[in-house]
Amino acid sequence: MRPSGRDVSEMRPVSIETGVTKHAEGSCLIRIGDTHVLCTASLEERVPPFMKNSGLGWVTAEYGMLPRATTTRMRREASAGKQGGRTVEIQRLIGRSLRAGVDRVALGERQITVDCDVIQADGGTRCAAITGGWVALRLAVNKLMKTGEVISDPMTDPVAAVSCGIYAGQAVLDLDYPEDSEAGVDGNFVMTGSGRLIEVQMSAEGATFTREQMDKLLGLADAGVAQLVAAQKAAVGV
Amino acid sequence: MRPSGRDVSEMRPVSIETGVTKHAEGSCLIRIGDTHVLCTASLEERVPPFMKNSGLGWVTAEYGMLPRATTTRMRREASAGKQGGRTVEIQRLIGRSLRAGVDRVALGERQITVDCDVIQADGGTRCAAITGGWVALRLAVNKLMKTGEVISDPMTDPVAAVSCGIYAGQAVLDLDYPEDSEAGVDGNFVMTGSGRLIEVQMSAEGATFTREQMDKLLGLADAGVAQLVAAQKAAVGV
Amino acid sequence: MRPSGRDVSEMRPVSIETGVTKHAEGSCLIRIGDTHVLCTASLEERVPPFMKNSGLGWVTAEYGMLPRATTTRMRREASAGKQGGRTVEIQRLIGRSLRAGVDRVALGERQITVDCDVIQADGGTRCAAITGGWVALRLAVNKLMKTGEVISDPMTDPVAAVSCGIYAGQAVLDLDYPEDSEAGVDGNFVMTGSGRLIEVQMSAEGATFTREQMDKLLGLADAGVAQLVAAQKAAVGV
Amino acid sequence: MRPSGRDVSEMRPVSIETGVTKHAEGSCLIRIGDTHVLCTASLEERVPPFMKNSGLGWVTAEYGMLPRATTTRMRREASAGKQGGRTVEIQRLIGRSLRAGVDRVALGERQITVDCDVIQADGGTRCAAITGGWVALRLAVNKLMKTGEVISDPMTDPVAAVSCGIYAGQAVLDLDYPEDSEAGVDGNFVMTGSGRLIEVQMSAEGATFTREQMDKLLGLADAGVAQLVAAQKAAVGV
Amino acid sequence: MRPSGRDVSEMRPVSIETGVTKHAEGSCLIRIGDTHVLCTASLEERVPPFMKNSGLGWVTAEYGMLPRATTTRMRREASAGKQGGRTVEIQRLIGRSLRAGVDRVALGERQITVDCDVIQADGGTRCAAITGGWVALRLAVNKLMKTGEVISDPMTDPVAAVSCGIYAGQAVLDLDYPEDSEAGVDGNFVMTGSGRLIEVQMSAEGATFTREQMDKLLGLADAGVAQLVAAQKAAVGV
């Protein structure tokens, strides 16, 4: 019934390749089916002005799409002169999500910027970015711990995200693009490795949904995130 | 226990004054406690280019804050040269929410732009904007029906929104600014008059939450939205 | 003969409501007929860089229009990405006018920003902004004097403004929008409570005028400003 | 008493050299003392969208300053990414002023853009731009009449402008930069060859002025404009 | 003597992987040592406005760098709000270079946009972009020929580019980043498969060079481009 032939609770194949760029303190290429996102974590020994002398660290994120990551070419945001609303919304979500898994006191007064650039898009890019972004962040923090710059591990729990939605009347896990563009209701669920919620964003474009449907999607998300966290742990060697 | 002395499930006083500007096809000033938002609905006999000749109508929204709506003056976005990420995120949410309550076929190929400008802010401005925005939209559509330009009512169900959050360890309804700035978890719930969900946005800044907490917030939201819908109906005289 | 039925030397009804927002140090909502402008004065304990350590204070102004303050909706400047030429011109005029009534030595090295946001427009918005802006400024300075931060009153004389023009061949006071859009010659006159001139801007779009006409307009303006200053004084309780 | 040793009613030397660029339909280099402005008039067989099929012509102006036209180098507006408020204000004034001397019906549905670029600044650049701009415009219209594209002369009367101000307590004509930067009150007066007024802009920075002072400045302006109009006529060979 | 231990006329290892993204009409990932550039060619059935109805095709290019392609993170151009001068210069060069190898009549009135995004940078990104860009373009044109949309092959000759420079007093081929940042003189040479020149850009930062040095660099470039063209041919299977 799903265009891909997947079962309603079946995720696309997940792969996370680490160490993909030589300059970044942490990096990975995450592939969720045909959605490919390159994530890098860059360490900077400075924090935003409003955080100076707070003793707290900061984790922030930026998101971008290569112009031809999509079916038809999209205008390059750098040439358009600004980041679109969707981009801004997504990168704020990624930053918020990753910060929920970080003890900012333990991190100390430094900033890590996680860049998530979509090389190829097929639905669920923001969820892939969060999941891969956590891996890049984990690897960068590992480096800080190895050198002794950070003593106590600031990474409290893995953070991963998955999308679910109502497609053709059924709750399905991990929407790909053909499903996403048809689904009347879809949600993004950011969770920790221990199953706690960080962010729930459910939204209906020109439709509505019930508590029962919401609960069903949450159930699917639980299972999906567990799978992603396993992949994250394998990738970073825990 | 709440700074305002309110009960955990007690909303702030709500008032909706209609017809507050002489030019707009629909308008209201909504006050949720000390949060005051001016909402206008402007009718335009054109739709965005990608919708031409589709026969479908469009409802979109813009959001702004007067520079001194807040405790300290914020830079005017027009002078900064762009709308900030928070603004863009909010106005996309308002537009999506309002469209969920509109039958775009019945509306016909025309656009209604709902402007929500925050005159005074004390928490919950996006929820007030959605709730007041629906009233302005309803009034503008009434005008279209009176003139016969629209025959069958395109407004399917009232749309209203309320925020809830975990403040000082307790689930509370309708966060004001002192609560909002302290709450580790907060959510915005957009619902219809018949209790269906349109948008759920729960997010934890530097924290996490459980399904049980989420359910408690949803319960509070249900009650809050019912109260708001009653106020909307009274305002538009249904 | 005037669309409103007013006499040539008759102003529209004037009302100034103070204390309309809880955050600003000074605020008022000024209504000149159907032109409604919200004015707030925000105190900041800093001055522009070029004024540092000068011992002098600074008063500046910003001006904006809500998108549907006008008959047809205008594009939001924040979304257009810049303030238009008209906006910039007006806010420079407001700032210059208000500074003419302030002793910057007595004010001391601090800045007051006066925001004038047009809620509803029906001609004469810049004049209403100056007149209401002075009230907001006066109230903010009162606060500084009450706390003893400022000892000697820096407000030297009230500042108010009115427009006049040649409509249908006759010099008329306080143009409303239907008159303004027809008048070949119109002027804005900023004056002090004691009748001295601060700014005279007379301009003819596609026309010219004589010294005699100019003198007639100045005469009307004198009377109009006297009325506005009386309203200002009543509003601030002098 | 004046820094330049000039008499209070003495203008700086005026020279207008025409035909200074080979591409423009009309051009001149106007020198008012050490203020040098290059003015070109460019003919375009199109009008702004809102004027299409109106049968009316349009005259518009743009103003710029070379970065080192001033005592210290100013940032190039093209590199700053926008025209400053002062630039916008001035170019709107130039356009309005020139249009007052043009019969737009006789011009026919075409646009002439007058560019005024300040090569060297020493006070009074906007007045020099208007005066020189009229010469460039006149020459471009001459071309249209020679080719028969325009039959009846649309240039109704020469347009010229001069500044006056209160310097060291005295009303003086044609302020140069040392005077302009000291004057508490200054005005720009745009007039026609027959002595009618087009635009009067008097403004006091941190000061006020009286009707008597205003009248004195107007008297000086009358004499100054007469001199400028004579120079214009000589330049265009009338 | 070279930091990498390479011989003066030795290129870094070259690899070109084609078909790396599923959406683009043509694509490759080119690796010149540690410089990795993703190139996609996007077909659009429209040309720039000034080329409409000319019957001629158009090839254009855009260039970008992921923020952490470099040793230290660079600001994302989309968030900075504009493309920097270096970016603009490079993408103009890529477009010009590729057009030199295309018969625009044979291509017909359509546009191909080549996007070159640097995933990892280690010197010579613009040359890698041109070389990889040609491969992506070739593959996209192959598709047009397979479908019969284009009959006669518009690709006249392969186009490739290499950099050379004077490093530590010696002419060396294919500068990597450590060399590039030290070289007083460096050049980029764009050539065709048959050895003709398309673009020569030699430049000295704070230095000068002689005709003899220039000739030496040209000789190295000849050999380097020949190697690159062989790799291109192998990649596209000719």
Next chain:
Amino acid sequence: MRPSGRDVSEMRPVSIETGVTKHAEGSCLIRIGDTHVLCTASLEERVPPFMKNSGLGWVTAEYGMLPRATTTRMRREASAGKQGGRTVEIQRLIGRSLRAGVDRVALGERQITVDCDVIQADGGTRCAAITGGWVALRLAVNKLMKTGEVISDPMTDPVAAVSCGIYAGQAVLDLDYPEDSEAGVDGNFVMTGSGRLIEVQMSAEGATFTREQMDKLLGLADAGVAQLVAAQKAAVGV
């Protein structure tokens, strides 16, 4: 054979008038035929942030064109909101070229900004800008040496530039606009007074060229630059 009737190796008449603006530390108006560029050198006692405390000086350049310097009016970049790609490319070239003739240690930690504004364009504006820019720079440095702020002359060798190209099958020197717009291959050659190369930019739009052609153009450039350097020396009185 050339539209101007010039011999293939004949430059247009060159004139360099110095001291053309009273504010700049150095200035000239260079005329190469109908190409007229105003060049000013502005001294600033500060350097870019990344150069602070380096003890080194900095020379940078900006380039602009008056809107009607060209056959048809071009949009003003300040009003377009950004400098175009061509402008950015040219001003980077001018800066690089001039720095090649400056000993930055001898200059000391100060910045000189060379502004090159095209008053009238007829081909070869960037070359004229470099040649005239050097004169302005030389004059500004002379001032610094006269006052003793700079002791040892930082100007190592004159810098001048000329364009050559293949027009109608023949290598010609100093392309004017009619030639430039037709030439398939053209180059800009920046050289020192002693004949060393600083920058070579040869490029073919939709064409290619050979080493022999390149050598021929270099030969012409040699002769052209020698002539320009003679004019520079005459202008600065060496």
